[in-house]
Structures are given as C-alpha cells and as structure tokens.
Amino acid sequence: MNFDILIIGAGPAGLNAASVAAQAGAKVGIVDDNALPGGQIWRQGPQHRAKGRAHEAIEAMQRSTNVTYLSGTRVVQASGARQLLVEDASRGYTIGYGKLIVAAGARERFLPYPGWTLPGVTGAGGLQALVKGGMPVRGERIVIAGSGPLLWAAALTAREQGARVMAIVEQAAPHAVRQFAASLVYTPAKLAQAARMRFDLRATPYLCGAHVSAALGDGQLSHVMVKQGEKETRIDCDRLACAFGLVPNTTLGTALGCGIDENQGVLAIAVDDLQSTTQPDIYAAGECTGVGGMELSAVEGRIAAYAALGNVAQARALFAQRERYRRFAARMHTAFALDPQLRGLAAPDTVLCRCEDVRFADAALHRNWRDAKLHTRCGMGPCQGRICGEAAAFCLGWERNGARAPFSPARIGTLMQVQTQT
Numbered sequence: 001m002n003f004d005i006l007i008i009g010a011g012p013a014g015l016n017a018a019s020v021a022a023q024a025g026a027k028v029g030i031v032d033d034n035a036l037p038g039g040q041i042w043r044q045g046p047q048h049r050a051k052g053r054a055h056e057a058i059e060a061m062q063r064s065t066n067v068t069y070l071s072g073t074r075v076v077q078a079s080g081a082r083q084l085l086v087e088d089a090s091r092g093y094t095i096g097y098g099k100l101i102v103a104a105g106a107r108e109r110f111l112p113y114p115g116w117t118l119p120g121v122t123g124a125g126g127l128q129a130l131v132k133g134g135m136p137v138r139g140e141r142i143v144i145a146g147s148g149p150l151l152w153a154a155a156l157t158a159r160e161q162g163a164r165v166m167a168i169v170e171q172a173a174p175h176a177v178r179q180f181a182a183s184l185v186y187t188p189a190k191l192a193q194a195a196r197m198r199f200d201l202r203a204t205p206y207l208c209g210a211h212v213s214a215a216l217g218d219g220q221l222s223h224v225m226v227k228q229g230e231k232e233t234r235i236d237c238d239r240l241a242c243a244f245g246l247v248p249n250t251t252l253g254t255a256l257g258c259g260i261d262e263n264q265g266v267l268a269i270a271v272d273d274l275q276s277t278t279q280p281d282i283y284a285a286g287e288c289t290g291v292g293g294m295e296l297s298a299v300e301g302r303i304a305a306y307a308a309l310g311n312v313a314q315a316r317a318l319f320a321q322r323e324r325y326r327r328f329a330a331r332m333h334t335a336f337a338l339d340p341q342l343r344g345l346a347a348p349d350t351v352l353c354r355c356e357d358v359r360f361a362d363a364a365l366h367r368n369w370r371d372a373k374l375h376t377r378c379g380m381g382p383c384q385g386r387i388c389g390e391a392a393a394f395c396l397g398w399e400r401n402g403a404r405a406p407f408s409p410a411r412i413g414t415l416m417q418v419q420t421q422t
C-alpha cells in the first residue's frame with residue numbers, strides 16, 4: 001500500500017487534513033486505531049452518532065473516492081524510509097507514503113492517589129469513551145474529577161445517559177476558573193458551548209480548588225474523599241472519572257526522529273508555521289503538537305495538508321484563525337495549570353506503575369526514570385510508561401523518555417513483516 005499523503009489519526013485534525021488533500025486529487029490514506037472515525041471529541045459508538053461538524057467531516061471523507069480509510073488499524077512501528085508498520089484485527093503490514101501527516105491527538109494524564117486503581121475508577125475521557133461505546137450508566141452515582149474543560153464534557157455525556165453526576169471536582173482555583181470563563185467572550189462558539197453545559201449541569205456542584213484525596217471501597221469503589229482547602233468531604237458514588245488534563249501523543253513523532261519541544265509544560269511534536277516537523281515531508285497537526293481543543297486541531301490539519309500539497313498561500317490564509325485558537329489554548333493552560341500540591345497525593349504504598357505493580361515509594365527511591373525502570377520494571381509493561389512516566393515526570397520532576405517500538409503490544413507475525421521485507 002502506498003499513498004501520496006498518509007495521515008495517522010481520524011480526529012478533527014486528521015479528517016480536516018484528509019478533506020483538503022482529497023479535494024486536491026491526492027491519493028490519501030488515513031489510519032486510525034478506533035473502529036469508527038472521529039478521534040476523541042467526535043468519538044462514535046452505539047450511543048453516539050456523529051452530528052453537525054463531525055458528521056460533515058466524516059461524510060466528506062467517506063464520499064471521497066481517493067481516500068482510503070483504514071479503521072481499527074494501529075501504527076506499531078516506523079519500519080523504514082517512508083514506511084510504517086501497522087496492525088489490524090487480522091494482519092500486520094507496511095504502508096508507504098510520499099508525505100506523512102501525524103495527527104495522533106492526546107491522551108489523559110493520570111496522577112496516583114490512594115485508591116486510583118480500584119475497579120470503578122477511570123479517566124474522565126475514559127468514562128466518556130466507555131459510555132459512548134455503550135456501557136450503561138443509568139442510575140449510577142458518578143463523581144467527575146481532575147482538571148480542565150474535559151470534565152464538563154464527560155459529565156454531560158454521563159448525564160445524558162441517565163447517570164447522576166454527584167459533583168465535578170476541579171483542582172484549579174476558583175478565581176482562575178472565573179477568569180477563564182470570562183475570557184470565553186473571545187471565542188463566542190466556545191462561550192455558547194460552555195453556557196449550554198453549565199445550564200444542563202446547573203444542579204451539579206462544581207467544586208473548584210478541590211481534589212479527590214482518596215478513592216475507597218472494598219474491592220470496588222464505594223466513595224471518595226474530596227479535599228477543598230482544609231475541609232475533607234465524603235461523597236458516596238459508584239464511579240469516579242478522574243484525569244488531570246491531557247498530554248500530547250508524541251510516540252510516533254519521536255520514533256520518526258521529529259524534534260520534540262516543551263509546549264505549555266508538556267512535551268509535544270515541534271512544528272513550524274506550516275506544521276512541518278524537523279523531518280522532511282513529515283507534518284504534524286492537532287493535539288500531538290500541543291493541547292488546544294477541536295477548533296485548533298481542525299485548522300492545523302488543514303494547514304498541514306495545504307503545506308504537504310505545496311500550497312503555501314492557502315496555508316498562510318489560515319494562520320490568523322489558528323492564532324485565535326492558540327490564544328484560547330494559552331488561556332486554558334494558564335487557568336488549569338496543575339497545583340504543585342498534587343505532587344504529594346500518592347501514599348508510599350500507592351501503585352505508580354499499574355502494568356508492573358510498582359509502588360510509588362519504591363520508584364521514588366531512585367534518582368531518575370531510567371534508574372527506576374532498571375531497578376523496579378516501572379514503565380516497562382504494555383503501556384510502556386505512557387501513564388506512569390507522565391505521573392513520575394510531574395510528581396518526581398523526572399525527565400520523560402520516549403516509548404520504544406513496538407509502541408503497543410503487537411503480534412509476532414506483525415513484527416516479522418519488517419524482518420521479511422529487510
């Protein structure tokens with residue numbers, strides 16, 4: 001399989017890139033590991049079909065005869081010059097490309113606290129994905145916690161499916177959240193969306209400057225303790241959905257040798273004005289280059305595609321729009337910056353690495369991430385440190401280091417494809 005332009009990720013960035021590239025007549029491939037297109041925000045499932053802008057973007061891709069959409073397909077390795085190794089449910093194979101657009105999005109950041117590995121505890125976006133995928137939550141009592149606007153989206157999705165959202169627990173200080181809310185006047189569409197969410201969730205307590213200090217239960221979550229200043233309150237619940245913002249997915253960019261930069265306190269694939277990475281013919285767009293929301297991802301996807309097509313004038317015409325949403329992103333990061341006191345949430349016996357069952361205190365004995373990995377196997381399980389590596393970076397101030405290929409568990413037969421071809 002060979003494409004003029006290959007796009008990794010069918011979220012807002014990837015779909016917008018595909019639409020621009022397809023209109024120009026290029027032979028386009030788009031790879032995504034989910035069963036249905038849409039990425040995170042436009043995730044589809046039995047309880048959730050695409051509407052509005054999401055529907056338009058997905059329909060446009062499906063109508064284009066020069067776009068090949070490879071669903072349920074995961075990139076597991078960069079396998080040679082202009083080639084990626086992918087795997088789907090039945091086989092592994094390589095895909096060649098002339099130009100590559102990485103639009104791999106972001107993932108949630110988890111921080112360890114007592115009880116965070118109990119059944120019943122998920123991420124906020126994780127809960128949303130489960131609900132959209134058909135998991136019933138009707139009648140369940142749910143606490144949504146952590147930080148950022150995603151908490152509201154997750155709360156609304158759960159409520160629409162009949163859950164009782166007991167509280168939204170936000171770590172950012174009340175004045176920071178108020179300031180952010182006031183700044184939404186600069187992005188009227190976001191203001192309208194926020195107002196709608198606030199109205200729909202008007203009966204739900206929104207606790208700012210607060211965090212879950214422990215999730216408790218006998219083999220299954222039954223209640224959480226919420227700390228707000230000096231006050232600690234018990235909230236009974238069936239589920240806790242907790243995540244502390246998002247971090248860009250940089251694994252593929254790193255494996256391809258693209259430069260990685262710090263962007264708003266997290267590592268992201270470095271790009272120039274035209275969304276070009278430091279590697280020739282490789283572009284990156286959307287939240288893998290920095291977290292900023294759907295609108296920013298979409299416009300970056302379009303710029304990357306125009307740049308890949310050599311249409312610099314059309315790309316430049318979108319710079320002002322991108323700048324507007326970058327300013328929104330900067331305000332969001334300032335408002336929801338993590339409170340340093342969250343570094344101390346874990347108890348010594350709290351699990352840090354869920355894959356290898358490593359306790360926080362055992363990892364913290366070491367000088368850095370590499371030493372901790374060598375001595376405790378922390379970060380060496382199936383998730384390759386994507387969860388605990390980020391937590392260790394925040395809690396212990398350790399430098400992050402990238403995951404090795406294969407990026408996710410892959411079949412031996414898939415890995416042998418590379419061997420066979422070299």
Ligand SMILES: Cc1cc2nc3c(=O)[nH]c(=O)nc-3n(C[C@H](O)[C@H](O)[C@H](O)COP(=O)(O)OP(=O)(O)OC[C@H]3O[C@@H](n4cnc5c(N)ncnc54)[C@H](O)[C@@H]3O)c2cc1C
Pocket residue numbers: 008009010011012013014031032033034038039040041042073074075076103104105106107108124125126128129150153154246249252285286287288292293294297407
């Ligand atoms: C779990 C979660 C839920 C979210 N829900 C919301 C929400 O409800 N509302 C909101 O405003 N924002 C939400 N966000 C924020 C959201 O990420 C963005 O606003 C928007 O979706 C970003 O678009 P994107 O195209 O940059 O990336 P994404 O939408 O994340 O799309 C990237 C796609 O690439 C795929 N991918 C990544 N790596 C690979 C690989 N190696 N091989 C194949 N495919 C790969 C991913 O599975 C994903 O489908 C959510 C974020 C997360 C992490």
